[in-house]
Amino acid sequence: MTNAIQILEQSITEALHSIYGLSNQKILLQKTKKEFDGDYTLTTFNYTKETKKKPEEIGQEIGDYIISKNPSLKDFNIVKGFLNISFTTSFWCNYLNETVAAKYNGYKKLNSTGKTILLEYSSPNTNKPLHLGHIRNNLLGFSVAEILKANGHTVIKTNIVNDRGIHICKSMLAWQKFGNGETPESTDIKGDHLVGKYYVEFDKVYKKEIQELVEKGLSKEEAEKKAPSIIEAQDMLKKWELGDKDVMTLWQTMNSWVYKGFDVTYKTLGVDFDKIYYESQTYIIGKEIVNEGLKKKVFYKKEDGSIRIDLTAEGLDEKVVLRADGTSVYITQDLGTALLRFKDYPNLNQAIYTVGNEQDYHFKVLFIILEKLGYAWAKECYHLSYGMVELPEGKMKSREGTVVDADELLDEMFETSKQTTQELGKVEGFSNEELNELIKTIGLGALKYFILKVDPKKKMMFDPKESIDFNGHTGPFIQYTHARIKSIIRKANEQNISFEINKSFNDINELERELIKYVFEFEQAVEESGKTYNPAVVANFIYELTKTFNRYYHEHSILKEENKKIQQFRLVLIKQCAQIIASGMHLLGINVPEKM
RNA sequence: GGUCCCGUAGCUCAGCUGGAUAGAGCACAGGUUUUCUAAACCUGCGGUCCUUGGUUCGAUUCCAAGCGGGAUCACCA
Numbered sequence: 001m002t003n004a005i006q007i008l009e010q011s012i013t014e015a016l017h018s019i020y021g022l023s024n025q026k027i028l029l030q031k032t033k034k035e036f037d038g039d040y041t042l043t044t045f046n047y048t049k050e051t052k053k054k055p056e057e058i059g060q061e062i063g064d065y066i067i068s069k070n071p072s073l074k075d076f077n078i079v080k081g082f083l084n085i086s087f088t089t090s091f092w093c094n095y096l097n098e099t100v101a102a103k104y105n106g107y108k109k110l111n112s113t114g115k116t117i118l119l120e121y122s123s124p125n126t127n128k129p130l131h132l133g134h135i136r137n138n139l140l141g142f143s144v145a146e147i148l149k150a151n152g153h154t155v156i157k158t159n160i161v162n163d164r165g166i167h168i169c170k171s172m173l174a175w176q177k178f179g180n181g182e183t184p185e186s187t188d189i190k191g192d193h194l195v196g197k198y199y200v201e202f203d204k205v206y207k208k209e210i211q212e213l214v215e216k217g218l219s220k221e222e223a224e225k226k227a228p229s230i231i232e233a234q235d236m237l238k239k240w241e242l243g244d245k246d247v248m249t250l251w252q253t254m255n256s257w258v259y260k261g262f263d264v265t266y267k268t269l270g271v272d273f274d275k276i277y278y279e280s281q282t283y284i285i286g287k288e289i290v291n292e293g294l295k296k297k298v299f300y301k302k303e304d305g306s307i308r309i310d311l312t313a314e315g316l317d318e319k320v321v322l323r324a325d326g327t328s329v330y331i332t333q334d335l336g337t338a339l340l341r342f343k344d345y346p347n348l349n350q351a352i353y354t355v356g357n358e359q360d361y362h363f364k365v366l367f368i369i370l371e372k373l374g375y376a377w378a379k380e381c382y383h384l385s386y387g388m389v390e391l392p393e394g395k396m397k398s399r400e401g402t403v404v405d406a407d408e409l410l411d412e413m414f415e416t417s418k419q420t421t422q423e424l425g426k427v428e429g430f431s432n433e434e435l436n437e438l439i440k441t442i443g444l445g446a447l448k449y450f451i452l453k454v455d456p457k458k459k460m461m462f463d464p465k466e467s468i469d470f471n472g473h474t475g476p477f478i479q480y481t482h483a484r485i486k487s488i489i490r491k492a493n494e495q496n497i498s499f500e501i502n503k504s505f506n507d508i509n510e511l512e513r514e515l516i517k518y519v520f521e522f523e524q525a526v527e528e529s530g531k532t533y534n535p536a537v538v539a540n541f542i543y544e545l546t547k548t549f550n551r552y553y554h555e556h557s558i559l560k561e562e563n564k565k566i567q568q569f570r571l572v573l574i575k576q577c578a579q580i581i582a583s584g585m586h587l588l589g590i591n592v593p594e595k596m
Numbered sequence: 597g598g599u600c601c602c603g604u605a606g607c608u609c610a611g612c613u614g615g616a617u618a619g620a621g622c623a624c625a626g627g628u629u630u631u632c633u634a635a636a637c638c639u640g641c642g643g644u645c646c647u648u649g650g651u652u653c654g655a656u657u658c659c660a661a662g663c664g665g666g667a668u669c670a671c672c673a
Binding site: 026028030033035036041043045046048049055079080081082125127162165166167304305306308315316317320322323324325327329330333356357360361362364385387388390394395420421424426442450453454455458459460461463466469470471472473474479480481483484487488491492528532536537540543544547550551553554555557558559560595596 | 598600601602608610613614615616620621628631635636638666667669
């Protein structure tokens with residue numbers, strides 16, 4: 001079936017060719033603005049040079065041509081260089097009929113042109129609990145995965161757990177020294193938070209040591225290198241890479257605490273993974289790659305013993321890929337991880353890394369190195385870079401404790417959700433279980449929508465003093481609208497009203513026409529958000545649809561409508577709207593309730 | 597200092613590959629419920645789209661410079 005936009009593009013192409021002999025012209029179509037009459041608008045300024053005619057004239061000629069050739073088009077009007085074109089009402093009604101008959105949900109089916117995409121997100125460090133920045137990462141990654149699936153791709157969601165390295169040793173060391181054998185069970189502290197406590201503890205001691213050394217006359221840089229704590233941590237890392245038994249045992253124990261904690265947070269957030277990688281496994285592959293690269297002369301050994309790559313020709317710097325003491329750095333692991341993935345999934349067409357934009361440079365370097373090493377798939381690697389979440393005071397810093405903790409924030413969302421729900425008192429007949437479910441759905445809806453409605457590329461502000469809204473341009477507003485529709489549908493069912501449109505029916509009003517167009521345009525929004533890896537496109541689109549629906553809801557009654565044909569049409573329309581709202585929200589990882 | 601990103605209403609954000617009189621939400625002022633859920637709807641208030649040039653029939657959008665903010669340039673991750 002050809003859709004509205006395709007019909008217009010084809011007709012206009014034909015018109016340009018037949019009237020002016022033009023081909024390969026850009027066809028600039030946009031939605032007609034509210035103030036004007038029409039469905040879609042063609043800008044005709046573009047063709048003035050080739051045709052040597054005024055934009056109004058061109059509009060008239062193209063308008064006449066396409067209307068005469070295409071029965072789906074009703075009429076047009078011209079305002080300067082804008083040709084506003086209207087489809088017939090029966091065209092839109094037919095469209096609605098067909099989508100409903102096809103049980104259309106706005107997603108593309110998995111198809112042969114679809115790619116196989118590995119999408120990495122979350123990627124936590126196991127030395128501290130998750131914070132709001134990680135929440136953005138998790139929601140973004142999960143949503144983009146859903147959106148890509150809805151565009152007909154196969155997506156493998158993966159998590160690379162950063163479970164080794166100097167930062168982990170810091171927590172371990174502090175626990176060893178000051179922990180008095182504390183465990184999550186003995187303290188009743190969630191495992192990731194307990195480990196995080198010792199990460200902060202380490203930093204305190206370390207800072208103090210630095211200060212003492214500075215007072216003794218060392219420079220700050222020297223002091224940072226010579227502080228006893230950091231030397232101990234480095235020793236521990238060496239022992240770890242050598243497989244020291246005690247260190248390994250401690251490492252496994254503390255990591256297991258963290259994993260238990262993360263699992264709880266992931267479950268609450270509703271995110272999941274198809275495959276989990278651990279850097280403790282991939283860093284070894286990384287080291288092998290470095291050795292091979294050394295032989296291939298992609299890397300070289302400096303006098304100080306470190307192994308490096310010179311990227312100054314690319315406008316970048318000289319980069320260390322393996323430390324002088326033989327232990328691996330961040331990028332060593334990433335080399336190994338990349339290789340392992342393409343080995344595990346030989347059919348991979350793309351690998352997406354969901355990582356904050358503070359690491360733009362790192363990924364630029366990583367991808368260039370992979371290319372220099374000769375991996376053909378290097379060019380399929382893509383850094384999905386997103387902006388930081390900032391507080392009014394600036395960036396969040398784990399070590400300094402200026403973070404919005406993920407678990408705390410989630411609890412606050414649920415608390416607000418609970419309060420609001422109780423105040424509004426619309427939950428009669430809900431069981432306790434249903435009520436809890438609803439509270440979670442709404443709290444998560446508010447948080448997820450708040451984060452996903454912002455363009456991922458941009459940094460975003462979060463002020464902990466101002467709680468996340470439940471009114472206006474928010475998740476709960478959209479969820480509420482869905483519940484409203486479902487309420488009407490339930491009542492219609494109770495009254496045994498049928499949901500079928502008479503095929504010849506086309507007596508619709510302006511808002512109904514607009515709503516059908518939104519249903520139609522959803523797939524374009526899904527497509528665009530997929531191409532740009534941007535859930536905000538879907539989020540904002542669904543909001544527009546929902547806002548229009550609420551106006552419609554306010555102005556027109558459905559169950560009280562006496563004309564049965566109109567009533568049935570309206571029921572079909574709103575049911576499809578509910579479907580699109582649910583589909584769109586699903587792409588954001590947000591559930592929509594039947595009642596609220 | 598080099599590289600990169602950003603600058604739209606009091607606040608938080610939309611504004612698609614250049615197109616009509618720049619839009620929402622929050623906040624503020626007011627109105628709407630005997631009518632399908634008022635977490636809603638409607639009205640009002642609010643803008644040198646950071647500045648200055650350039651390209652263009654047309655620039656918030658593209659280019660250049662400047663100003664302001666941020667990130668990064670680690671043998672941290």
